[in-house]
Amino acid sequence: MALPTPWQTATVTDIRAETRTAKTFRLELADPRRHLAGQHYVVRLTAPDGYRAQRSYSVASAPDDRAIELTVELLPGGEVSGFLHEVVEVGDELEVRGPIGGFFAWDDESPILGVAGGSGVVPLMSMLRHSRAQGHPDLVQLVVSVRTPADLYYAGEITGPETTIVHTRQAPAGSHRPAGRLSAGDLEPILDADREIYVCGSPGFCDGATALLLDLGVDTHRIRVERFGPTR
Numbered sequence: 452m453a454l455p456t457p458w459q460t461a462t463v464t465d466i467r468a469e470t471r472t473a474k475t476f477r478l479e480l481a482d483p484r485r486h487l488a489g490q491h492y493v494v495r496l497t498a499p500d501g502y503r504a505q506r507s508y509s510v511a512s513a514p515d516d517r518a519i520e521l522t523v524e525l526l527p528g529g530e531v532s533g534f535l536h537e538v539v540e541v542g543d544e545l546e547v548r549g550p551i552g553g554f555f556a557w558d559d560e561s562p563i564l565g566v567a568g569g570s571g572v573v574p575l576m577s578m579l580r581h582s583r584a585q586g587h588p589d590l591v592q593l594v595v596s597v598r599t600p601a602d603l604y605y606a607g608e609i610t611g612p613e614t615t616i617v618h619t620r621q622a623p624a625g626s627h628r629p630a631g632r633l634s635a636g637d638l639e640p641i642l643d644a645d646r647e648i649y650v651c652g653s654p655g656f657c658d659g660a661t662a663l664l665l666d667l668g669v670d671t672h673r674i675r676v677e678r679f680g681p682t683r
Contacts, residue, residue, distance in 0.1 A: 456484070458495065461547045463539055464518065469604045473570065474536055475511065475522045478545065483517050486510050487556035488577040489649070489677075492519060492549030496534055506531040509574035510550065511605075513581040514559070519549075522573050522604060555649065555677045559585065562645050565593045566638070566660050568652025571679055572604050575651055579613070588613050592641050596633045596656065615641065635663050642667060651677045 461478035468474055486492075488510075495505040512520040525536045539545070557563060557578045565575035572595050582591040592613050597603045598620040609616060617637050622630040628637075633656075648669065650660045657678050664674055 456548050456551065458546050458548045461519075461545050463541050463543045463545065466539070466541055469522055469606075470602055473522055473524045473604060475520050476535065476539070477512075477518050477520050478547065479518050480547070484550060485514055486519065486550035486577075487552075488514055488559060488581045489556040489574045490550035490552040491574070492521060492547045493551065494521070494531065494535070495546045495548070496531060497546065504530050507551070509577070511573045511576045511580075513577060513584050515581070515584060522570070522576075524570050555651070555675055557581075557649070560590075561647055562590050562643065563592070564641060564643070564646045564648045565591060566633075566648060566650045566664075567593070567595045568633075568656030568660070569597060569602065570604070571650075571652030571656065571677070572609075573651075574677065575649060576605055576608070578649070580608070592643075592646065594633070594637060594641070596652070596660075633660060633663065635667055638663055639667055642669065646673075648674045649677075650674060652679060654678045 460481045463476055464479050465477035466474055491507045491509045493505050493507050495503060497503050508521040508523055510519050511522050523532050523535050526532050559581055565578060567575050575593055579591045579593050582588050594615045595609060596617040596619060600623045617633050618630050619632050620630055650657050657676050661674060661676060
């Protein structure tokens with residue numbers, strides 16, 4: 452049995468806003484470890500009285516980046532997300548453990564299709580960034596479903612022929628696709644028999660996206676699913 456990865460100190464070197472409610476935290480690790488695209492880290496907070504809270508966050512940065520980037524959505528009453536958003540500043544230190552996870556990790560060689568809902572794009576962004584950094588952007592096709600243009604994480608990078616954005620509530624001016632839920636018509640043109648499919652998002656989104664893929668004839672063994680629940 453593999454031993455759990457130890458806790459270590461990470462220094463916050465950059466904080467940037469992705470949306471009105473999401474921030475990306477860049478962390479320099481005291482003991483850098485190469486992660487696989489799709490893995491996550493646990494962030495642990497300890498109060499002066501010894502009380503501890505911890506949450507898991509997917510890594511958004513590519514594996515060859517010596518630092519890690521975690522994108523955190525601020526949740527109402529969020530215990531950990533609130534502290535990260537409202538208290539943590541550049542130069543602060545956090546306690547982290549990772550990288551963790553194997554089922555949703557990508558081997559960086561097989562062609563894949565990523566299907567993300569909202570914040571579910573975070574681990575898939577690591578895959579897209581890695582494929583681009585390796586000079587093989589065609590390995591990763593990415594479909595991201597968001598409510599409005601303002602809700603899209605990494606908006607400056609989710610561009611180009613390997614990416615598709617589906618707006619469910621409000622589409623940008625001039626969009627060829629009207630606002631509406633992810634449909635079979637969004638997925639069918641980019642389905643490829645050689646690609647494994649990584650689906651990530653809320654439980655409802657994952658169930659809906661998986662049902663669409665199965666209706667399109669995708670074998671269940673080609674689909675990997677990671678459901679995001681509220682992590683306050």
